[in-house]
Amino acid sequence: MQGTRDLTEQLAGMLVDTRKRTLELVSDLNDEQMLGPQLRIVNPPLWEIGHLAWFQERWNLRRITDEEFGPSTILAQGDELYDSMEVHHDTRWDLPLLSREETLAYMQRVLDDVLHKLNTEGPTPENAYFVRLAAFHEDMHSEAFTYTRQTHGLPAPPLSNYDPSVLDGQPTGSFEGDAEIPGGEFMLGATEEMPFVFDNEKWAHPVEVAPFRISCSPVTNAEFASFVESGGYEHDGFWDEEGLKWRDWAGAKQPVYWSRAAEGSWNVRHFDRVGPLRPCAAVVHVNWHEAQAYCRWAGRRLPTEAEWEMAASTRPSPDGGVTGRKPVYPWGDEAPSPRHANLDGRLLGTVDVAAFPEGDGAFGLRQMIGNVWEWCSDDFGPYPGFARDPYKEYSEPWFGDHKVLRGGSWATRARMLRNTWRNFATPDRRDLFAGLRTCALR
Secondary structure (H helix, E strand, C coil), X not given: CHHHHHHHHHHHHHHHHHHHHHXXXXXXXXXXXXXXXXXXXXXXXHHHHHHHHHHHHHHHCCECCCCCECCCCCCCXXXXXXXXXXXXXXXXXXXXXXXXXXXXXXXXXHHHHHHHHHHHHCCXXXXXXXXXXXXXXXXXXXXXXXXXXXXXXCCCCCCCCCCHHHHCCCCCCCCCCEEEECCEEEEECCCCCCCCCCHHXXXXXXXXXXXXXXXXXXXXXXXXXHHHHCCCCCCHHHCCHHHHHHHHHHCCCCCCCEEECCCCCEEEEECCEEEECCCCEECCCCCHHHHHHHHHHHXXXXXXXHHHHHXXXXXXXXXXXXXXXXXXXXXXXXXXXXXXXXXXXXXXXXXXXXXXXXXCCCCCCCCCCCCCEEEEXXXXXXXXXXXXXXXXXXXXXXXXXXXXXXXXXXXXXXXXXXXXXXXXXXCCCCCCCEECCCEECC
């Protein structure tokens, strides 16, 4: 019974905590900002918070089977307003949305009903799965709210856990060099012992990885500035065909939020403030095309996701290979804490790549979790034997035309992440909190 009560409290706490974060991220926005300008890469926040309530209600209160859902007893028009697979993105600004007050009331009603169901029925396997699904879905949207604020040039969000003291005593500066990973057979993907994984992580399967060298830290602003200043954006040879099309369409000459300072150095816009570029912080807001061009200029390459996961989660063996059970995180199985990684929005931005040595993996790689998402070379696709989970729209529709990202960013919720977590985005996305780590050419 104690274990059941503990799990119920844990699951309820996740729901309450993720909702608290959502509300903090929109609490200071006025009515005009709750809609915002219409852009392809972001949603109107007023629509998005309603979508979160609709999603939670659908999977936790309306689900009959994986394919069948009962009608909403809370909001009759919810499907017409908030079903993201049916409501085209470009129409979301023109819908007859609920007012802010009505939307907040809908969100609270759904949350109250889900918590009541959880406390009444207990954390059955089905209840536990769909509570986690709703919580992680909302966690992902909280990161989206954060980069929406960056995209629109709004102030940094008023997060209650903001704590710059986390950096006290942390090393600063760069963290250079490569780690040599011996390669060999590796089990890529998640195992069934995890309490929750998404369908695109299933299941661990053997892959053969050749020996490789991977940088011990993400690429810094200073390193990327050298690429920019050497004419990297203008040199066609650093860009593949699709990258050239994107570069010319976007008119890109440097990362999206960079601008020249009067003295010739670089400034960067962070939310609504412009300030000097910090040379040793991880470069962020670069897309896959920019990451690939940088690698060609530097004589490097992006890691495959198998290389990335092997570097994050294996240990050197006495015979010169890799060995041992894969830990959940690079540093082991202990849940991420402020000692390990820049996560949870605690620092409201990126930090120097030398910070958080307690998060190092066995091969000495730093910040494999947190700070910036890291692009991999791969197309996002299914693992062998892929089978859709109940939320069938999560992965399968995006196979083939998205690229893989690994590791999490400063705005990602720590409870979501693990070495096997796969994020994905189209290669043109610059709004994400994404950077890169590189490998030596073979």
